[in-house]
Amino acid sequence: MTDVAPVRAFWEGLGLPGLYDVHTHFLAPPVERKVHAVFDAAGPKIGRPWPIRYRLPVEERVALLREMGVRRFSTLPYAHRPGIAGFLNEWAAGFKRDVPESLWSATFYPEPGAGDYVAASIEAGVEVFKVHVQVGEFDLDDPLLTPAWGALEDAGTPVVVHAGHAPVGNDFTGPAPMARLLAAHPRLTVVAAHLGAPDYLDFADLAARHERVHLDTTMVFTDFWDADYPDGLTERLRDLQPRVLLGTDFPTIPYPYAHQLESLARLDLGEDWLRDVCWHNGMRLLGPA
Template sequence: MLPCYACFYDKEQSDFSSINPYPRINSVFSWKNPTKLPPDKDEENPTHIGLLEKYNIPYIIDIHAHFFPELIMKLIWRWFDKVNWQISYRESEHKRVQSLLHNKVYRYTTLNYAHKSDMADRLNTYIYENYKNWKGSIPFGTFYPEPGVLEYTQKAVERFKFRGFKLHCEVSKLNLNTTELSETFYYLQEEQIPIIIHTGTAPLPGEFTGITYFRPFIEKFPKLNVIIAHMGAFEIDKYTELLTLFPNVKLDTTMVFVDFQATGSDISEHIKKLELHSDRIFFGSDFPNIPYIIGHPIMEILSLPISAEAKRKILYKNALELFNFTD
């Protein structure tokens, strides 16, 4: 969700395979019910499968799943270990994909992000060379303010056929209003390519996070197809207000309606937003970097007091339409 993985690379400790020895309850982030944590190992027969059938949801589309080169992913896990944030899917890339399919998450994005120059294009190449090995993956790339950013972003769209991009304002220390990215944003706005942006202040604020930076950005690019990660937590109300002003702004539910309170402790007041804006909200998980099974956020959405149609839209239909999938 947030680590600057390069900051935690230790050449003298190159064994990244060890499991965090601390129990989940010791995380610096609190749990809704510390005496009853959600499972952290996949069920043989996931509980949510029956509810998907009940609500006529053929499968889940996860708008917020992460894929990095293996070394970088292990460095990210090293950061999470330092804050006792357990990784439930600390396993090989192949097994992670199998876990998604086992939970009927048949389509999912390949999000990553760069924290320095000369990194984004290489991450994009990694996704391009590997995504076809990940059954159901929706190829997403990233970009960074640097020379050549427009050219390699165009390459990702026109040659690699990427379906979207991810930016992380906290990790990348990225000011969306930098003029170095203006041409790239104008290009993506014209092409109507989705961008998932972690712009909110949860779980920790960054130098350029928050509505103060995002509002002038979206006013400059009012037709940009933006999905605000984590519903903009901790400023969910302020980001939700933008939905009535900018027709292409959307939200994802990543880590909001779960028992792990990294995005806030009182989310009950936001449930009504899922119904009111059900056409503009997408299910996201943050897989694999979550301290519970992926079935937990799915079950939470399915159990909320919102209409069956809202559940279908959030978990499946909205993403189906966004990417023009026909199945």
């Protein structure tokens, strides 16, 4: 695929050994089909046409990431209702066994026993969790999640949280729920997906106040995102350099993988910033394969 050469040229030009992408998705086939249908329909949770560029079999997607030089990447299942987290987590564990360089990912939902299965997942070696309140429609500080957040806080295991209003917000999204969560669990290791779009500065403030809060770049600054970025955002990202992580949303993106990288380079924050974002920060947070 012609998408490979520009990706490799990007990280080779920075003198990196590859890329560390904390926000990619691999889902169990029946769940993935439903997710793709939502994107194809451009329904109320998407809000616009969203053609999926990398609609490939799982094996071909893994091979493509390897060929592009993405050395570590996540699966990031996200539970959208009670009772499904176990199925999603079991599939993700199998993916980890088959693809050892992937980040062992898991999810949880506000339901009885969530704290127990999150603690068991941590003990088993899960490296990163994902929750998606725009899709799951739940409060981050739901009391049913208190034991889960406590276990994650104690372990320091990162959680990628889609908490921002983009692409379509609801009563559960935005910086306020995240602020409440961090007030109760200030030592949580959180990665705010999409830089918390569109409330970029509010999520940057949370990262400035909480040393374990990170931001991922997923889809932000691309031509497709078409956002109105606030003044001072790039300066804040420079200040937060050690806690900004590369994320892409591969494979459900409507443009070549390299476009995300080019979009970050256009910020003109320097090669050291790009090296940290695209490799070193992920290594520090999640480690090597």
